[in-house]
Amino acid sequence: MSGTSTYVPKSALARWFESRLPIVGLVHSSFVAYPTPRNLNYYWAFGAILTFMLGAQIVTGVILAMHYVPSATMAFGSVDHIMRDVDYGWLMRYLHSNGASFFFFAVYIHIFRGLYYGSYKAPREVLWILGVIIYLLMMATAFMGYVLPWGMMSFAGATVITNLFTAIPLVGVSVSHWLWGGYAVGDPTLNRFFALHYLLPFMIVGVVVLHVWALHVAGQNNPDGVEVKNVERDTVAFTPYATIKDVFALSVFLIVYAWFTFFIPLYLQDPDNSTIANPLVTPAHIVPEWYLLPFYAILRAIPNKLVGVIALFAAIALLAFLPWLDTSPVKSAKYRPLYRFFFWIFAVCCVGLGYLGSQEVSDQTTLVARILAVGYFGFLLIVLPLLGLIEKTKPIPASIADAVLVKAAPAE
């Protein structure tokens, strides 16, 4: 869809450079002349927001790494040192810790946008799978980052997550010793987690490049879920139309992010993590960060250890198969009344599981979590395949332009 570049170098120097490395033309065709569907809403701004947040996390993270010490005896103290002694260290740390939450907040909107408008369907399956890989890498990065301050909750989190691997029959315990570099989470674990926490964001950057590449091959989906048929009628140029819209949405997003960072920087942090890690004590009520809570609730809902761990990983892995689990040819939920209904039930299941994951275990929470977990898997494995067969969809517009023009002139 992006086609060949329409970029024409103006100066002799630009012509000389372009004939040797056509990178300006590549950027021009991808982010300036690139045709974007004219009906995109603000949910489509989250790709740009996520790109910005990835960059912001890398910048604040590299700065923090200049002052942080990845050792069991010094990590907690070095975070205090960042907070008290380093110029603007408190700001870098709060931007980074809250940045992780806002990164996940944005990615969840981005993912649910894709679910609602069927962005995972042909020809965007690879684009979607690359997105699931980015999400997995984000979770791994966030988890290891959470271990670095070496507070009580850091230690408990590292212990519980690495112990998931002990559920593997026969080799599980050896695998966990290998991951820890010892017989429990300790100094070697912290050190390697720091190395990987520094590495993984750059792997995310790599997959993001593939993600954007795949996006620009297939073209963007849009709220009506019909493909671009006539570039003249159906699209507008990326710059200035999408650019200014993305920047506006990003500004609003950053205002909220800044509000959290400056006014309630510890709102999302567990107070137990302000106490240094002690391998001989586990806090009375351990919880992961909010963005992992639904998966934690699924793990806790299942009484068998191995099955619980399998369900946890399956809940994430199944997302990659969505393009084939959903059998309906119609993309957008706008034209799928039944799908829209089940989509919202699915969303309620996810939020409900998240809430239950934050609560202490009781018989009632376990029961409700089981019902919601059945809802989660039922949507992906039963509802989606069946809907394609039984649902009566509404007529989809002939083109993006038709959809927009009908809306613009409802009286006709």
Place this chain on the structure above:
Amino acid sequence: MHAKAFPPGPGPAANGSGVHLSTLAIENPNRRDFLFLATGAVGAVGAATVVWPLVDQMNPDASTLALASIEVDTSAIAEGQILTVKWRGGPVFIRHRTKKEIDAAVNTPLSELKDPQTDQERVKKPELLIVVGVCTHLGCVPLGHEGPYDGWKCPCHGSIYDTSGRIRSGPAPLNLAVPEYAFLSDTKVKIG
């Protein structure tokens, strides 16, 4: 090395006359076949030997292995008290059990247990129970004197252990592990 069936030089030997060539290549291996196989073999063995150190360096190192045993004086542990000591980076519980706790553990029928083991199999001296203080579910440290059996209760996901450290309910699959230990004297125990 009779290469007479092949065209001379580095030409595409396998492209020419189709059917016979694959059998010819096996019967009359030429220099390229030899180099292909030899390079492949060296490459596979080389990759395996390089990958192993890359993987193995993650395992517990010599300094971690050197800390594999500790000695503890148990004389100060009062009846009913649980002492937590650090062994290999994690907790070990040494519980001086009361008569009531021992009786409760001994009199439990094996049919009630998820991971059946008699109390006698788990102790060397009935009054001193020594177990690794790591929940067999996901590794949290259970809290002593808690739960319906007054043994341990894990704060993370609610696994319940009895006064022998055996799993009674909850998601944990196994009893609290009994570490290798030996009494050096009446009160001194070596763990590990």
